[in-house]
Amino acid sequence: MDAIAGLSLGFSHALTLTNLGWALLGCFLGTAVGVLPGIGPALTIALLLPITFQVPATGAFILFCGVFYGAMYGGSTTSILLNTPGESGSIITALEGAKMARSGRAGPALATAAIGSFVAGTIGTLGISFLGPVVVDVALMLGPAEYCALMVLCFVTVSAVLGGSALRGLTSLFLGLVLGLVGIDLQTGQPRLTFGIPELLDGVNVVLVAVALFAVGETLHLAWRHVEGRQEVRQVGRLMLSRADLRRSVGPWFRGSLLGFPFGVMPAGGTEMPTMLSYYAERKLASPEAQKEFGTTGAIEGVAGPEAANNAAAAGILVPMLTLGLPTSATAAIMLSAFQSYGINPGPLLFEQQADLVWTLIASLYVANLMLVVLNLPLVGLWARILTVPQPQLYAGILVFATIGTYGISNSVTDLVLLYGIGLVGMLMRRFDFPTAPVVIGMILGPMAEQAMRQALTISQGDWTVFVTRPGSLAILLLALAALAGPRLYAAWARRG
Amino acid sequence: MAQVLAGVPRGMRRRGLLGLAALGGTAQAQGAGWPTRPIRVVVPSPPGGPPDLILRVIAPRLQSLLGQPILTENRAGGGGLVGTAYVARLPADGYTWLFTTASHVNIPPFNDNAGYDPVRDFAHVTLAAQNFGQALVVHPALPAQDLAGLLALARQRPGQLTYVNAGNGTASHIPAELLQAMTGTDLLSVPYRGVAEGMTDLLAGRVDLFFVGTQIAVQHVQEGRLRALALTGARRWRGLPAVPTMAEQGLPGFEVVNWFGLWLPAGAPLGMVQQIHAAVAQAVEDPEVRRQFDAQGLEGVAMPPGRFADFVAAQARIAQDIARRVGTKPVP
Numbered sequence: 001m002d003a004i005a006g007l008s009l010g011f012s013h014a015l016t017l018t019n020l021g022w023a024l025l026g027c028f029l030g031t032a033v034g035v036l037p038g039i040g041p042a043l044t045i046a047l048l049l050p051i052t053f054q055v056p057a058t059g060a061f062i063l064f065c066g067v068f069y070g071a072m073y074g075g076s077t078t079s080i081l082l083n084t085p086g087e088s089g090s091i092i093t094a095l096e097g098a099k100m101a102r103s104g105r106a107g108p109a110l111a112t113a114a115i116g117s118f119v120a121g122t123i124g125t126l127g128i129s130f131l132g133p134v135v136v137d138v139a140l141m142l143g144p145a146e147y148c149a150l151m152v153l154c155f156v157t158v159s160a161v162l163g164g165s166a167l168r169g170l171t172s173l174f175l176g177l178v179l180g181l182v183g184i185d186l187q188t189g190q191p192r193l194t195f196g197i198p199e200l201l202d203g204v205n206v207v208l209v210a211v212a213l214f215a216v217g218e219t220l221h222l223a224w225r226h227v228e229g230r231q232e233v234r235q236v237g238r239l240m241l242s243r244a245d246l247r248r249s250v251g252p253w254f255r256g257s258l259l260g261f262p263f264g265v266m267p268a269g270g271t272e273m274p275t276m277l278s279y280y281a282e283r284k285l286a287s288p289e290a291q292k293e294f295g296t297t298g299a300i301e302g303v304a305g306p307e308a309a310n311n312a313a314a315a316g317i318l319v320p321m322l323t324l325g326l327p328t329s330a331t332a333a334i335m336l337s338a339f340q341s342y343g344i345n346p347g348p349l350l351f352e353q354q355a356d357l358v359w360t361l362i363a364s365l366y367v368a369n370l371m372l373v374v375l376n377l378p379l380v381g382l383w384a385r386i387l388t389v390p391q392p393q394l395y396a397g398i399l400v401f402a403t404i405g406t407y408g409i410s411n412s413v414t415d416l417v418l419l420y421g422i423g424l425v426g427m428l429m430r431r432f433d434f435p436t437a438p439v440v441i442g443m444i445l446g447p448m449a450e451q452a453m454r455q456a457l458t459i460s461q462g463d464w465t466v467f468v469t470r471p472g473s474l475a476i477l478l479l480a481l482a483a484l485a486g487p488r489l490y491a492a493w494a495r496r497g
Numbered sequence: 498m499a500q501v502l503a504g505v506p507r508g509m510r511r512r513g514l515l516g517l518a519a520l521g522g523t524a525q526a527q528g529a530g531w532p533t534r535p536i537r538v539v540v541p542s543p544p545g546g547p548p549d550l551i552l553r554v555i556a557p558r559l560q561s562l563l564g565q566p567i568l569t570e571n572r573a574g575g576g577g578l579v580g581t582a583y584v585a586r587l588p589a590d591g592y593t594w595l596f597t598t599a600s601h602v603n604i605p606p607f608n609d610n611a612g613y614d615p616v617r618d619f620a621h622v623t624l625a626a627q628n629f630g631q632a633l634v635v636h637p638a639l640p641a642q643d644l645a646g647l648l649a650l651a652r653q654r655p656g657q658l659t660y661v662n663a664g665n666g667t668a669s670h671i672p673a674e675l676l677q678a679m680t681g682t683d684l685l686s687v688p689y690r691g692v693a694e695g696m697t698d699l700l701a702g703r704v705d706l707f708f709v710g711t712q713i714a715v716q717h718v719q720e721g722r723l724r725a726l727a728l729t730g731a732r733r734w735r736g737l738p739a740v741p742t743m744a745e746q747g748l749p750g751f752e753v754v755n756w757f758g759l760w761l762p763a764g765a766p767l768g769m770v771q772q773i774h775a776a777v778a779q780a781v782e783d784p785e786v787r788r789q790f791d792a793q794g795l796e797g798v799a800m801p802p803g804r805f806a807d808f809v810a811a812q813a814r815i816a817q818d819i820a821r822r823v824g825t826k827p828v829p
Contacts, residue, residue, distance in 0.1 A: 046544030050553055053785070140701045186688035189607050189665040189823075196610045198582060201575035267697035324700070325713060326693040333693075334545035340712060341550065343792035347716025410573055451690065458687050459659060459703055 003130050006355060010363030013356065019062050023364050026063040027371045030070015031379075035078060037086055037401055038408020041071035042330035049338055057342045057357055062364040064335055069121060069368045072311045073376050076113040080303070081106060081386055082398045084215040086405065089271030089310035091210045091440055092279050095161065096294065096302030098214070103297040106384040107239035112300055113307045114376040115241075116253045120308040121369040123257040124264070124315025129362050132265075132319045133351075139266045139320070144455035145466050147268050149476035151449035154273050156483045157280035158442075163295070163435035172434050175425075176442025179204050183447075187454050199414035206443050208406050212419045213436040215402045217426020219395045224427065226391075239381050248290065249304040252282050256308030263309075264316020267328050268452070271313040272444045278309040284487075315365070322350055322358060531591050531769055535566040538594045541580025543573040547793075551626055551757050552596045554789045558780035563772075576604045576664060582612030589620065589765040594773075596625075599756050602813040603666040606820030616810050620765035623774045624800035624808065625781060626790060627756040630730025631668055631708040632715075632737065634723040638702050644727050644746040647706070651682040661695030661707040662686040665823070666816065669695065672708040672729045672753040674819045679748055699723065710755075711736060712794050729753040736794065756798070758805065770802050 013019065033039045045064050052060050071087075079090040080097035093113065100109040127135065162169030182193045183203030194200040241249065256278045263269035282305040283294050293299035320326040325347035327333035339346050344354055351358055389397065406419045429436055460466040468474050538556070540549050549571060556567045572580030577600045584595040595601075605611035613619075633644070641647040651658050663669040669692070677684055687704050689695035692713065699707045700722055708729065715736050717723040725740045731752045733742060743751035759777065761770065780786055781797025790797055800808065 043544055046549065049545065049550065053789070140697060143698060143701060143703045186664075186690065191608070191610075198575045198578045198608075198610060198612050201578065201608070268694050320693070320697075324696075325716060326696055328693045330543065330545075337545055337547075337550055337793075340793050341789060345712055345716055347713075348720045348722065349716050411570075412574065412579075451688075455687055455689070455698075458685065459698075461657065461685075 006359040007129060007363060009356065010359030010361070011366075013058060013360040014062065014363040014367055019059060019360070019364065020367065022059045022062040023066045023368050024371060026066015026068075027070045027368050027375060028066075029063075030067040030072075031074040031372070031375060032070075033067070034071035034074020034086065037078065037084065037405020040087060040331070041068050042334050044071070045331060045334045045338070049334070049341070052338055052341045057344070058360050060338065060342075061335075061357065061361045062368075064338060065361060065365050066368045066371075068314075068331055068335075069365065070372055072121070072314050073114060073117050073372045075310075076117070076303075076307050077110065077383055078401070080109045080113060081383055082215060082401060083218060084398060084402050084405065085207060085210050087271075088206050088210075088444065089275060089314065090307070091207070091272070091444075092275040092306040093303055093310065094210070094214055095279065095306075095437055096298045096300075097307075099296070099298030100300065100303065101298070101384075101387060104237035105298065105300075106387055107237055107380055108241050108245045108300060109298070109303050110380040110383055111239070111241050111377065112245065112249045112253075112304045114373060114380065116249065116256065116304045116308040117311045117376075118369060118373040119253040120257040120260060120311035121315055121372070122366070123254075124261050124312040125362065125365045125369060127261045127265075127312075128315060128318055128322070128365070133323050135262065135265045135316075136319055136323045139262070139269075142266055142268075142472060143470075144452045144459065145470050145473040146476060147266075148449060148452035148456055149467060149473040149480070150273065151445050151452060153476055153480040153483065154276050154441075154445050155449075156480055157276045158438055159484075160280045160283045161295075161435060161437040161441065163433075165433075168434045169438050172429070172436065172438040173442040176209075176439035177446040179209060179439070180443040180446035180450075186451060187458075197414060199410075199412050203447070204418060204443070205409055205415065206440060208409065208415055208419055209422055209443055210440050211402045211406060212422035213426035213429070213439060215398050216419060216423030217430055217436065219399050220423055220427035221430040222391075222395060224431070237384075239384060245300050248286075248300050251285070252278070252301045252305035253308045255281060255285075256305040256310075257312040260309035260312030260314075261316045264313035265319045267320050267326055268448075269313065269316075270329075270448075271310050271317075274309040274313050275306040276441060276444075278305040280483075281305065318365075321346060323348060325350070531772075532563055532565040534592065535568055536563070536592055536594065537568050537570055538596050539570050539572055539580050539584050541572055541574070541577040541583075541595070541597050544569075544571045547755070548596055548598050548757050550793070551790075551795065554786055555625065555777065555780045558783050558786060559773075559776050562776040562779060575608075576600055576666065578604060578608060578611055578613075581615075584760070584762060585613040585618040587762050589762040591761060591765060591769045591773075593762070594622075595619070595760040597758065597760075599668070599671075599754075599812065600666060601758065601760075602809060603671055603816045606813075606817045607665040607823075615813050616806075618763050619760040619809075620763055620770055620802075621806040621809050622759040622761060622770050622802055623777050624756050624758045624798050624805050625777050626795045626797050627754045628730070628795050629711055629732065629734035630728045630742075630752070630754045631672055632711045632718070632725045632740065633672070633706060633708055633727040633729065633743070634699065634714050634718065634725050635706045636699055636702040636704075637721065637724050639705055639724075641726065642724075643741075644743065644748070647726055648680055648682060651680075651684060655683045656685055658706065659685045659687045659704040661699060661704055661709075662688050663690075663692050663695050664688075666820075668710070668753075668755050669708050671816070671819060672751075673706075674823060675751065675753060675815075676743075676748075678819070678822055679751060710794075734794070758809070767802075774799065774802050 033044045075086050075090045076093050079085040079094035083098035085091045085094045097109045185192050260274040263274040282301040286301050317329050321332040327336045406415050560567045587593045602615045641650050660673045698704045718725045727743045778799035781799050
């Protein structure tokens with residue numbers, strides 16, 4: 001069955017009243033769990049799994065996909081409004097998003113995130129429908145050596161968030177690398193920097209660190225430095241995108257989506273790397289006036305690009321699950337077990353053996369995506385009004401929100417101690433002008449880079465040339481070199497000429 | 498009752514237990530009034546993982562048999578160490594159970610600070626269900642058609658054949674180490690963060706072999722993207738009927754399956770243990786439960802408490818031997 005015939009079959013199933021109902025319920029639940037801290041789509045779908053005993057497979061999967069896409073939409077809301085990212089993919093969105101909200105542009109930030117999610121979701125779903133099996137074969141060719149080279153490329157993006165002082169920025173980066181070392185060393189099975197605490201064996205959660213540094217650190221800093229008496233209530237500002245906002249968002253939406261989808265398809269890609277690369281690219285490509293907004297009042301490009309990249313990557317994650325039976329995220333793993341409780345084993349034969357189910361599922365992704373943008377745009381006004389809460393109450397609320405969310409990740413008191421410990425560090429970093437974003441980037445990339453490098457070297461029996469003899473790896477390394485040295489060489493050449 | 502039987506040799510104890518259970522273990526436990534409030538079952542792994550799913554299948558039946566709500570609490574972390582150690586420290590009042598996998602015995606030997614003793618800190622209730630073992634799969638480019646071919650290759654190239662290790666003590670690691678110990682071969686462990694990453698590298702031919710769950714392997718084997726050489730269980734599995742077991746291919750006694758068991762903190766009254774076991778035994782016979790298990794490649798077992806205690810002790814010894822062997826290996 002070709003993709004067009006499959007889709008028309010799928011739509012004929014997805015557009016029945018019952019299935020539309022499931023999709024709407026899923027979108028609603030998904031948006032709710034995306035906004036609530038600590039509850040992600042994985043947990044929600046796990047809690048919904050028992051319905052697989054009663055509901056037919058099609059209905060259940062439409063519900064799950066609604067939750068999955070809905071959570072992607074909702075995830076950016078807290079990042080932008082409260083500087084409290086709910087998942088690792090929206091950490092980068094918080095960088096510019098929270099600054100925009102702070103300078104009275106929460107509405108446009110939320111709107112560009114919602115429309116960007118729609119664009120990315122549509123491009124991602126088109127990718128699943130038409131490119132899935134092809135992309136997956138290409139993705140399989142990427143091994144540990146290529147992933148290691150990709151991490152090197154991503155490290156270039158740190159330069160976009162280092163701030164004024166390279167020394168301070170790099171100090172932050174190394175703090176992140178150290179935090180990333182915590183946990184069991186996979187190669188030897190030895191615990192590193194865990195101090196005998198079993199909760200630390202899995203490492204420190206990166207979302208926890210982001211919330212601690214961004215939200216808790218800032219709140220504590222404000223409580224410390226805030227001068228009594230001067231109360232200002234923030235302006236809500238305009239809610240929708242102005243013509244200029246729209247013009248500045250379109251490019252980042254598409255670039256972010258096209259960057260994000262392949263990373264989602266890669267079995268070890270994930271949603272973090274494309275958001276970083278997109279942020280770096282948008283910062284470099286932005287017009288000179290827009291570049292001044294980056295890191296100060298918040299640039300809309302820095303929200304539109306990473307948010308689209310995040311959502312396209314999240315959609316891409318469905319490709320290895322459907323075509324190879326490989327779950328590459330927690331949510332995909334739980335969807336896989338849902339398939340198994342229907343007696344279906346996802347894998348290369350799924351599209352042939354369960355064509356009805358698969359195409360209905362894909363069709364309902366389009367439906368869910370459309371429902372979500374219609375559901376979310378009116379909510380922008382409601383969310384943006386949260387910022388009119390007076391500062392003391394608002395920041396107290398952020399602390400409560402961050403605490404509940406962190407406890408929700410794994411019901412662990414250790415996590416709360418970490419949240420406030422790292423939050424205190426974040427407060428001091430803010431006081432002494434150390435940028436906090438490099439910590440998070442180091443924490444995400446460090447462990448992935450280490451793992452990929454050691455896998456590559458184990459497989460090559462210790463031969464270092466593996467990184468330059470494999471064409472994919474070499475090409476990515478050269479790209480990283482060009483990204484790092486290119487602008488400087490160009491500047492030097494321009495001065496001479 | 499537990500105290501009375503403590504000094505009796507194990508074999509007699511088991512026979513004695515059966516008799517006592519027949520005499521009225523349930524009557525005795527009911528006399529104590531248990532359970533009078535909801536029961537909490539700690540699953541030390543994330544929601545949606547195998548133990549969580551199995552528990553959610555049998556919990557409704559247990560609920561109606563015991564007459565109290567049964568609530569699942571996921572306490573993930575440290576490969577199960579965090580949640581398991583948590584239960585070990587709780588009172589044995591029968592209101593907190595532990596439901597987990599073979600990692601209960603397989604993970605502690607690889608950690609200096611496990612926080613619990615899998616044998617001594619628990620009252621062993623029952624092995625509720627088990628799978629049919631892992632499938633030993635290789636990339637088709639590897640010139641090995643069966644286990645003998647693979648072993649010959651491993652002897653030719655000692656320390657060069659690579660296998661996917663998705664974590665020390667996990668279902669991908671234990672059979673690989675057991676194979677090396679039983680055959681005197683030397684395979685190279687390549688550590689991965691999870692099954693999906695390892696499977697990717699196997700499908701692309703970057704690693705040579707993987708002991709992977711049968712459900713994940715089956716379609717790739719049918720499509721010819723992977724070749725299955727053996728199953729680690731004691732019997733063949735109907736999903737891959739042509740694939741022989743390890744024992745059939747000259748390794749008698751090689752049996753590694755993933756199993757899912759139920760524990761209470763040590764010191765739980767014997768009558769209570771038996772009452773729970775009886776409920777599990779009834780639950781796994783339920784037609785809907787059987788259908789669900791079948792779909793997930795599982796079979797219900799409901800091993801009696803005495804045999805389960807011996808089983809756990811034996812499995813723990815095997816895991817300790819493997820950990821010792823791994824500990825003496827040079828790190829690549």
